[in-house]
């Protein structure tokens with residue numbers, strides 16, 4: 001079967017695992033790890049319905065700890081954000097979820113927009129954090145609707161591993177960044193020294209929800225294709241990548 005690597009364009013892959021009819025392969029050229037057949041929109045919609053079912057009771061119950069972590073990250077992002085104008089710096093939260101990081105960034109002095117494809121999450125965010133703007137839809141749809149709007153800082157945490165079509169996703173993010181804008185991105189790290197060697201034991205290994213798996217090299221290569229250069233990898237004890245990048 002011919003499957004094209006979204007990062008290097010090679011069609012040469014080898015199997016990583018075939019689990020419950022979910023085949024994951026690695027590109028023999030660049031080592032990118034991805035699902036041989038990406039989940040359809042229907043499958044994705046079903047995953048999201050499931051993930052956020054009973055959202056207020058379960059997922060959004062840990063709001064206090066989510067807000068504490070978000071505030072720490074928002075302060076760090078503000079320190080690294082170059083804002084040359086007199087107006088408030090602008091913050092874009094890609095995959096805003098219930099709006100926690102969007103709100104934390106607003107508290108630090110940013111003007112914020114949160115973009116989220118899950119309707120229940122956007123409803124929660126609009127209800128609880130109404131001083132921010134929330135867009136229901138994909139980042140590609142937001143970029144088209146945004147009329148050339150740009151941002152000084154972009155946050156994208158534990159989102160990109162869910163994205164089947166990576167190049168339009170990263171391209172939309174890059175277009176929404178001012179020159180020198182900061183990108184803070186996190187995703188599971190396939191290349192991490194503490195990632196379980198037996199993949200089914202890794203809690204982040206969950207196709208089809210997570211359909212792509214990055215390491216430092218593949219993430220850096222994808223971002224650079226769209227004019228984004230990683231300048232720091234933040235230390236993580238868990239098998240996760242936390243990267244800071246700038247638009248060049």
Ligand SMILES: [Zn+2]
Pocket residue numbers: 005006007008009010027028029030031032
């Ligand atoms: Zn490749």
